[in-house]
Amino acid sequence: MAHRRSKESPPAHMGSNNVAVSLPKPSSDGSESLADRIRRVQADLGDLNTFYHVSISPARHRRLHRFYSDELQSLFEVGFDALNQQDRVDFILLRNFLRRCVNQLKAERHGYGGLEPLIPFxxxxxxxxxxxxxxxxxxxxxxxxxxxxxxxxxxxxxxxxxxxxxxxxxxxxxxxxxxxxxxxxxxxxxxxxxxxxxxxxxxxxxxxxxxxxxxxxxxxxxxxxxxAGMRADGTGDIVGEPIGREALLSEMEAEVLAYSPEELVQLANEQYRWCVQQMTTVSNELGYGNDWKRAMEYVKKRSVPPGEQPQLVLELAREGANFVRDHDLVTVPPLAEETYRMFMMSPEMQKVAPFFLGGPSIRVAYPTAEMPHDLKKMVMRGNNRHFSRAAAFHELIPGHRLQLFMMERHRSHRRLFTTPFSVEGWAMYWELVFWQRGDFFVSPEDRIGTLFWRMNRCARITLSLLFHLGRVRPQECIDILVSSVGHERSTAEGEVRRWLNGDYAPLYQAAHMVGALQLANLRREVLAKGCCTEKEFNDKVLTCGAIPNELVRALVLETDLKPDYEAKWRFYP
Structure with missing residues (x-):
């Protein structure tokens, strides 16, 4: 998954060295364009968060609340009907962002209740x-x-x-x-x-x-x-902050999702059952009958020797890029493929990121010399060659690396609204496309590798949402990942630590599968209508920015938008 900050708080300053900014022309009447308004809001928030830097300060909360309220009022003075479709999308994005910030500010303030006995000073x-x-x-x-x-x-x-x-x-x-x-x-x-x-x-x-x-x-x-049960070495109790159903609904509204948390859990359970059916089929091909867990154990043993993982990952990364290029599925700018780098993860980082991380570069998880023997074996099994084959292109091309490369070069002002339903959804979307084609995951072992990830994303939806609904505890999440997905216990613990340590937004873990299904549904819809070729569709999605996929659909299909637009797309039966 890509490196990213949490969406729990607005971003601080973003320097010109990090963002490729193309300044739009002023409106003919001299008014502020929507793109410029978004850039200004981002810059203003950077200054406000730098100046009002004590998170629990009442002065900070009052000032930010006034800023969000003033910006919302000002936004609705814009003549929506005179805007083109791109600007209408920007209007809705900024509206949702400001409303979400107001809600998060209230929740943040409310969250301080009960802490006074511990911080009377x-x-x-x-x-x-x-x-x-x-x-x-x-x-x-x-x-x-x-x-x-x-x-x-x-x-x-x-x-x-x-x-x-x-x-x-x-x-x-x-x-x-x-x-x-x-x-x-x-x-x-x-x-x-x-x-x-x-x-x-x-x-x-x-x-x-x-x-x-x-x-x-x-x-x-x-x-x-x-x-809190924490330990200095990062191996203590896993602690998180359940936000409750009302806050989840607020987050889903901001993400333009026309579903309830319970409906997404149902979606995940249906997808998981499909995965088990496919796993059983592959298990029979390998001679293990219906015992797909034994087949997965066989696949886990197929890891490369110590020292050879970087070369394997490089080989797999090139394979993914060549595949989409050879089959004319999406445009791959040569510079995007030329300039990413590879790094190996430290043992400390692997405690919360037991697999690959990607985006501008790729970070590879594999055992280090100082790890205990049992942990080395678990990490090797969890990063075997077939799990890795389904992960390398997810992290690089056509996944995160390609998308983030394009985000910096097309409508970069929308980076303020980056959503995991687009970022993670786009990367997993290619896993679905490659599976559907039938000519990439050919061997039974490779199909088990990608099905493991799909089952993992189903579990992420179910467990993360049930956690925030107060219905499962962290240790239960670990146990279910081991028993129902086939995780090593060390990788399961790392997964749950990452979910709950506060660096990820509450809906982040639901975003992979849900976002991928949204894009896969939109792809089918577009190709059925003959609006464009598959390559043209994928290229267009990349120029929209990492925004909610329902708004990507509005841009691709020119659907009707209003200033009070609410989520309505039922992309999953």
Missing amino acids: ADIVVSLCERRKNVEPMEAEFVAKQLDNITTMVSRVKQGVQDDKIEASKTNAYKASKIISELRSHLAEFFGFYSSYDPMFDWWCATPWRAADCVLGEYLPLVQTKL
Whole structure:
């Protein structure tokens, strides 16, 4: 899967070295174009998030809420009927983005409820950092007293945790640990700003700040280990934050999905049953009867020797690019194929990413010399040559590498709205296309390799949504991945850690299969109507940007759009 930031928060500054920006011509009446409006919103948010940088600050929440509200009001003053189809899509994208930000801001604020017993000192730290942000004069003796109060309050709550007098759920402890870490960093920056410039500040505040920083440094690991069950080596309890059904529905509205969470779970279960049927067929071909798990065990043993994985991945990557080129399925710019690089993952990274990662480059998971023997064998089995064959082109060409390459060169302003239903959906869409063609996954072993991934994506939908609905726990997710998909326990644990560690949006794990089915359905619809060739269709999708696939459909088929447009596409029977 591609490297990416979470969609939980708006992006910070994006430098010109990272984004290829093509400035549109001003409108004939001198008004702001939709593309320029989106670029401005992105730049404004970068500045606001840089200035209002303390996440739990009430001032930050008030300012961002005013910004989103003002932008929404201003957007609806645009004459929608006079816009062309591309601009209408941009209007809906920006509308959904701003509404989602408002909802996430409310949820973020609500999520701080119940954390006060663990962070009673937070208001003092926020107040000091707000004053530093505004470069207010500091009365050194007063600041020293405030720093001493922080030390006293942290010491008291630390002792309460040690004595089991303060309890918290693992989820709240996990959230609190992130806030404590952030506040400690902000407090250090606050002290560094005034220290040595003001002799009286140092005289009063140096010792109290060191004491506060020290006790915060002792308190943080206590919350992480004793309350949240985390460990420094990353092998502790897996903790996440279920968001609930209402928040899931809000996220699905922003992603332009005309389905409920329960309907997506039903979709995943139906797809999983199809996968089991196909697995059983292949298992019989290999002589294992209906016991497809034995057939998968046979495939897992077909890994390359230590040291040969990079060459295998390179060979598979070239095979995928050559296949789409030779069969005239999509345009592959030579530079996209020439300039990606390969890196090997560290053991630490493999704890949360047990397989490939891709996009601008490809990162390969394979055992390292210092891994324990059992873990080495599990990682080798989980990255065997047939699992890898279905993953290499997913990560590179025609998958993530090709899409991200095109995103930077076509309608780059839409990168603000990048959605995994497009990014991950596009990469998995090619797995469906290659399967349907019947001339890529030919051997039984290769078909098992790609079916493993498809089963994994079905499980991701079911388990991630049920987790956010409060119906499964992290350990249950690991057990189901092992028993129902055929994961090694180490790779299953890495998968679940990645799902729940807060770096991915709540619907991210549902996006692979759902996005792929959307694009496959649209492909069938377009080819049946004779609107364009398959290559023309795929090329056009790549120029739309990584936006919700229902809006891609609106661009490809010129469907009717209104300013109050809501999701309506039922792409799955």
